Amino acid sequence: xxxxxxxxxxxxxxxxxxxxxxxxxxxxxxxxxxxxxxxxxxxxxxxxxxxxxxxxxxxxxxxxxxxxxxxxxxxxxxxxxxxxxxxxxxxxxxxxxxxxxxxxxxxxxxxxxxxxxxxxxxxxxxxxxxxxxxxxxxxxxxxxxxxxxxxxxxxxxxxxxxxxxxxxxxxxxxxxxxxxxxxxxxxxxxxxxxxxxxxxxxxxxxxxxxxxxxxxxxxxxxxxxxxxxxxxxxxxxxxxxxxxxxxxxxxxxxxxxxxxxxxxxxxxxxxxxxxxxxxxxxxxxxxxxxxxxxxxxxxxxxxxxxxxxxxxxxxxxxxxxxxxxxxxxxxxxxxxxxxxxxxxxxxxxxxxxxxxxxxxxxxxxxxxxxxxxxxxxxxxxxxxxxxxxxxxxxxxxxxxxxxxxxxxxxxxxxxxxxxxxxxxxxxxxxxxxxxxxxxxxxxxxxxxxxxxxxxxxxxxxxxxxxxxxxxxxxxxxxxxxxxxxxxxxxxxxxxxxxxxxxxxxxxxxxxxxxxxxxxxxxxxxx
Amino acid sequence: xxxxxxxxxxxxxxxxxxxxxxxxxxxxxxxxxxxxxxxxxxxxxxxxxxxxxxxxxxxxxxxxxxxxxxxxxxxxxxxxxxxxxxxxxxxxxxxxxxxxxxxxxxxxxxxxxxxxxxxxxxxxxxxxxxxxxxxxxxxxxxxxxxxxxxxxxxxxxxxxxxxxxxxxxxxxxxxxxxxxxxxxxxxxxxxxxxxxxxxxxxxxxxxxxxxxxxxxxxxxxxxxxxxxxxxxxxxxxxxxxxxxxxxxxxxxx
Numbered sequence: 001x002x003x004x005x006x007x008x009x010x011x012x013x014x015x016x017x018x019x020x021x022x023x024x025x026x027x028x029x030x031x032x033x034x035x036x037x038x039x040x041x042x043x044x045x046x047x048x049x050x051x052x053x054x055x056x057x058x059x060x061x062x063x064x065x066x067x068x069x070x071x072x073x074x075x076x077x078x079x080x081x082x083x084x085x086x087x088x089x090x091x092x093x094x095x096x097x098x099x100x101x102x103x104x105x106x107x108x109x110x111x112x113x114x115x116x117x118x119x120x121x122x123x124x125x126x127x128x129x130x131x132x133x134x135x136x137x138x139x140x141x142x143x144x145x146x147x148x149x150x151x152x153x154x155x156x157x158x159x160x161x162x163x164x165x166x167x168x169x170x171x172x173x174x175x176x177x178x179x180x181x182x183x184x185x186x187x188x189x190x191x192x193x194x195x196x197x198x199x200x201x202x203x204x205x206x207x208x209x210x211x212x213x214x215x216x217x218x219x220x221x222x223x224x225x226x227x228x229x230x231x232x233x234x235x236x237x238x239x240x241x242x243x244x245x246x247x248x249x250x251x252x253x254x255x256x257x258x259x260x261x262x263x264x265x266x267x268x269x270x271x272x273x274x275x276x277x278x279x280x281x282x283x284x285x286x287x288x289x290x291x292x293x294x295x296x297x298x299x300x301x302x303x304x305x306x307x308x309x310x311x312x313x314x315x316x317x318x319x320x321x322x323x324x325x326x327x328x329x330x331x332x333x334x335x336x337x338x339x340x341x342x343x344x345x346x347x348x349x350x351x352x353x354x355x356x357x358x359x360x361x362x363x364x365x366x367x368x369x370x371x372x373x374x375x376x377x378x379x380x381x382x383x384x385x386x387x388x389x390x391x392x393x394x395x396x397x398x399x400x401x402x403x404x405x406x407x408x409x410x411x412x413x414x415x416x417x418x419x420x421x422x423x424x425x426x427x428x429x430x431x432x433x434x435x436x437x438x439x440x441x442x443x444x445x446x447x448x449x450x451x452x453x454x455x456x457x458x459x460x461x462x463x464x465x466x467x468x469x470x471x472x473x474x475x476x477x478x479x480x481x482x483x484x485x486x487x488x489x490x491x492x493x494x495x496x497x498x499x500x501x502x503x504x505x506x507x508x509x510x511x512x513x514x515x516x517x518x519x520x521x522x523x524x525x526x
Numbered sequence: 527x528x529x530x531x532x533x534x535x536x537x538x539x540x541x542x543x544x545x546x547x548x549x550x551x552x553x554x555x556x557x558x559x560x561x562x563x564x565x566x567x568x569x570x571x572x573x574x575x576x577x578x579x580x581x582x583x584x585x586x587x588x589x590x591x592x593x594x595x596x597x598x599x600x601x602x603x604x605x606x607x608x609x610x611x612x613x614x615x616x617x618x619x620x621x622x623x624x625x626x627x628x629x630x631x632x633x634x635x636x637x638x639x640x641x642x643x644x645x646x647x648x649x650x651x652x653x654x655x656x657x658x659x660x661x662x663x664x665x666x667x668x669x670x671x672x673x674x675x676x677x678x679x680x681x682x683x684x685x686x687x688x689x690x691x692x693x694x695x696x697x698x699x700x701x702x703x704x705x706x707x708x709x710x711x712x713x714x715x716x717x718x719x720x721x722x723x724x725x726x727x728x729x730x731x732x733x734x735x736x737x738x739x740x741x742x743x744x745x746x747x748x749x750x751x752x753x754x755x756x757x758x759x760x761x762x763x764x765x766x767x768x769x770x771x772x773x774x775x776x777x778x779x
Contacts, residue, residue: 130690133689133690133693140725140726145725146725147724147725148723148724148725149725155693156693178691178694179642179643179694179698180673181673182641182671182672182673183641183651183654183655183658183671184643184651185643185646185648185651186642186643186644186645186691186694206690207645207688207690207691207694208643208644208645208646208685208688208690208691209688209689209690209726210645210686210688210721210724210726210727211724211725211726211727212721214724214726215720215721215724222576223576226576226577226595226597226720227720230595230647230719230720230744231647232647232648233647233648233649233744233745234647234648234649234652236647236649277652280659288530290530290531290533290534291530293534293659293660294533294537296656296658296659296660296661297540297659297660297661299656299659300656300659300661300662300748303553303656304551304552304553304554305553306553307552307553307554307555307556307747308552308553309553311556311557311598312556312596312598313553313556313653313745313747314649314745316556316595316596316597316598316744317596317597317598317599317602318598320603325598325599325602325603326598326602326603353529353530353533356529357530520648521643521648522646522647522648523648525645
């Protein structure tokens with residue numbers, strides 16, 4: 001929707017309670033509203049105006065709280081930030097989850113970390129800070145909290161039991177994790193079952209919470225970049241890029257053309273590698289051994305291509321605010337492209353073989369279904385959303401790094417099952433190589449980094465990471481150090497909806513459904 | 527189904543010759559910084575390191591591999607670049623050998639490994655996962671992943687050990703039968719890495735459990751993890767975890 005039209009509508013409906021301001025340079029409409037209309041305003045944006053909820057950013061100022069609800073257009077460019085503030089002493093805000101379920105986990109997280117309460121939220125507590133390990137009243141994201149101070153945990157309560165949700169006669173809870181299976185990330189699942197089908201599933205995360213948003217505070221931009229790259233290293237480049245873009249927006253810096261093209265090239269190489277890894281996980285979960293081996297080889301080869309091109313298999317140490325830390329030779333990029341094209345041909349062959357293997361299809365078809373209605377309500381992102389018919393891609397609607405100049409498609413499917421997600425992964429891998437081809441042809445000699453003026457201010461950086469939309473909110477204080485860093489990752493968004501895919505399906509399908517979602521715990525836990 | 531069998535046979539063997547021979551394919555390792563004599567350029571070089579992995583005395587730079595997080599600040603964007611070594615045999619003993627925990631002769635050719643993620647960023651874990659792909663195929667060396675502590679001889683830990691994983695990690699270690707060894711993989715597991723010194727993370731596995739073998743790197747490539755496992759069972763000698771230019775152990779490599 002046109003920003004002026006949106007402003008007019010809001011002004012007509014809430015003449016006293018809401019004020020809008022449009023920032024053309026950032027194509028952002030800021031709506032400052034009174035707490036009593038917050039829930040209805042958010043519901044209206046998400047349900048009637050077709051905006052997607054990106055995330056909630058809580059900031060503790062010197063004298064007041066500021067809550068920022070960020071929305072982005074699904075089909076049209078533009079951002080809407082809904083702001084509500086209150087004095088520090090007042091720690092209660094209205095919950096918006098009744099009209100916009102996607103904010104559920106955001107409110108739970110804010111309640112745990114800031115001690116802000118959301119009136120009307122059905123279930124707060126025991127989220128980031130586990131009840132069995134943390135004392136009551138610890139609010140680690142508050143300004144006064146010392147991140148370097150000694151641990152304040154207590155000995156975990158060995159008798160702690162999860163809250164039961166279903167009380168079906170004969171139902172029992174199957175606990176899985178935090179350590180389960182072979183080489184897996186730590187997460188805990190409770191599957192309620194009466195025997196065969198999972199009636200209710202709930203996911204308990206944040207075992208790996210490293211509090212990097214807190215650790216980043218009062219660090220320099222360069223130090224914080226290390227954290228941005230390293231909290232979820234399977235998609236290190238995407239998150240590093242989002243952080244750099246936020247800092248560059250604050251500083252008003254223009255990134256040189258060569259650096260922008262290199263960024264696109266590397267971001268797509270990372271997407272290709274991550275998708276090959278996700279495909280390998282799916283083959284492994286269905287115990288199709290030859291396919292698993294082949295996908296594993298392709299992933300390893302892409303890691304080697306990355307290592308040969310950049311020196312690091314996970315693309316660490318390449319980005320710098322204002323451009324790139326080091327240049328890559330154009331010839332090396334062309335060589336990496338040639339190798340990636342060869343790997344893609346074998347990935348295509350793997351897809352043909354998988355699609356002809358009925359035993360494999362039996363296990364992923366019509367399994368773990370996410371309906372478009374659910375995907376919209378949870379504001380899901382990435383390949384998971386695109387497999388459920390939601391064509392959302394930040395590269396397309398909110399382009400960065402010059403993505404608007406590239407010719408590519410955003411693949412999507414309608415079924416929303418495991419097979420649809422697999423097909424989307426294969427199709428996106430093809431598009432990534434297509435973008436890499438165009439980027440390699442665009443690589444012209446030139447400078448790679450313009451030193452950045454670090455200025456106080458705040459901005460949002462975003463990327464379409466391999467797993468979906470990632471948002472990095474960075475505020476720099478007067479001394480140029482980080483005042484607030486908030487990351488909304490695609491895994492955080494998609495884990496929220498994951499439990500629905502596991503429900504109503506057989507117990508033994510659980511690992512397969514999990515693998516088709518391609519979720520990262522590290523990305524969620526931060 | 528027969529198509530898969532034929533596909534598998536046609537592909538042939540792709541497995542590395544390591545540890546019999548050296549693996550020389552491009553991109554198998556990110557390498558590690560090596561020390562050197564830099565004279566007056568040494569102090570600014572040491573200052574560029576954000577995790578205190580570099581130190582210098584009289585212009586001679588030394589590197590503590592346990593702290594290096596591969597930020598490349600010492601080689602990129604600086605005129606005086608540190609030397610970089612494309613090796614992967616860099617795992618060392620984390621502590622003096624404890625005789626009571628020697629795995630001993632029965633374990634040199636087959637061990638079961640329990641992998642625990644104690645706050646890993648995903649990269650180390652992904653590199654451990656690569657050990658099962660045909661390029662590394664660790665089964666040929668008698669290394670098997672097990673999901674249960676009761677069958678495990680070696681506990682492989684990745685991540686700095688977050689507060690909420692500490693209890694689970696201790697319980698897992700207790701549940702393992704003797705003799706057992708602990709292999710800490712990655713800079714985070716050895717020093718806390720970029721997450722060190724916080725209210726929510728330990729400074730590595732050694733804060734929680736006795737560590738036997740240290741595998742530096744962020745992440746260490748699969749070959750380095752393989753080397754660490756070979757060190758753990760006594761099939762490869764350990765390598766010093768810090769390097770200086772005139773380190774005899776380094777020159778041999």
